[in-house]
Amino acid sequence: MLLGEGEGFVSCACGRRHWGPYGAAGLLLVDPLRGVLLQHRAVWTHHGSTWALPGGAVLPGETPADAAIRETEEETTVPSEAVRVLASCVEDHGTWCYTTVLATVRNAVEARVANGESTALHWVPPDEVEGYRLHHDFAAAWPLLREQLGRELVLVVDAANVIGARPDGWWRDRAGAVARLRDRLAVLSRVGVAAHRVGLDLERRWCWWPRVVLVTEGKARHVDEVEGVEIVAAPGEGDDTLVETVADLRSSRPRDHVVVVTADRELRRRAGEHGSAFLGPTELWRLFDESAAQTPKPQG
Numbered sequence: 239m240l241l242g243e244g245e246g247f248v249s250c251a252c253g254r255r256h257w258g259p260y261g262a263a264g265l266l267l268v269d270p271l272r273g274v275l276l277q278h279r280a281v282w283t284h285h286g287s288t289w290a291l292p293g294g295a296v297l298p299g300e301t302p303a304d305a306a307i308r309e310t311e312e313e314t315t316v317p318s319e320a321v322r323v324l325a326s327c328v329e330d331h332g333t334w335c336y337t338t339v340l341a342t343v344r345n346a347v348e349a350r351v352a353n354g355e356s357t358a359l360h361w362v363p364p365d366e367v368e369g370y371r372l373h374h375d376f377a378a379a380w381p382l383l384r385e386q387l388g389r390e391l392v393l394v395v396d397a398a399n400v401i402g403a404r405p406d407g408w409w410r411d412r413a414g415a416v417a418r419l420r421d422r423l424a425v426l427s428r429v430g431v432a433a434h435r436v437g438l439d440l441e442r443r444w445c446w447w448p449r450v451v452l453v454t455e456g457k458a459r460h461v462d463e464v465e466g467v468e469i470v471a472a473p474g475e476g477d478d479t480l481v482e483t484v485a486d487l488r489s490s491r492p493r494d495h496v497v498v499v500t501a502d503r504e505l506r507r508r509a510g511e512h513g514s515a516f517l518g519p520t521e522l523w524r525l526f527d528e529s530a531a532q533t534p535k536p537q538g
């Protein structure tokens with residue numbers, strides 16, 4: 239058998255063999271109306287005849303999320319454009335790692351067996367997953383994954399407070415400074431962020447692709463939205479609007495993780511009453527500096 243770069247088995251420090259010298263990734267895709275997409279693996283595959291997630295080896299130059307989405311499209315015809323990544327969870331063996339990418343569908347999709355790696359595809363309600371004969375690694379990970387299934391990380395950003403935290407001349411052009419902040423947040427929503435860096439009480443293996451709500455006020459409140467960043471322009475006092483936004487988010491989607499970015503103590507107290515976590519503006523700027531230092535990836 240001829241293997242391409244990024245294919246083949248790894249003899250792992252854990253004593254087992256795994257597929258993918260650059261690691262492997264699988265897509266835990268949820269359709270809120272139908273459940274999660276499970277694949278019945280063909281008998282010839284590694285641990286064949288069990289149910290698991292579509293996915294496969296990570297190729298050189300790919301992120302695990304890229305790999306999980308590409309493999310899913312190849313195996314199930316679910317188009318990459320229909321997939322919205324929410325989070326990922328890494329199982330790191332040192333010499334090898336497996337990343338589960340949690341995602342939701344942007345619109346109704348059909349999944350069809352598209353290559354020889356699977357014999358069936360089912361949308362399975364979460365309560366019924368354990369009734370299937372699961373691949374043992376997926377069975378072991380499922381309880382942890384299920385806790386975060388379909389949940390989003392929402393960053394609610396106090397624009398005035400965050401731009402004020404870095405003296406880069408923002409006072410000369412507040413609207414321009416808010417637009418730059420919005421663009422940096424858009425990058426963060428595309429590249430993702432480690433859970434522990436945004437104040438979430440989760441293990442370090444978790445990473446999230448946040449939905450961002452930027453609360454603007456005063457002369458700098460009219461800023462256009464971009465992909466990944468919603469703008470909430472306060473008609474009056476920005477703090478009141480931010481607290482209302484947090485309360486709405488918590489009541490409409492109570493399972494989501496909501497993190498408010500502000501250094502304002504009184505605002506933290508008020509938002510905290512609705513059950514949000516917090517991140518300081520300095521920590522957010524540090525994340526921006528790090529994401530800017532990463533090699534930019536062409537937009538697809």
Ligand SMILES: [Zn+2]
Pocket residue numbers: 250251252253254256331334
């Ligand atoms: Zn291993």
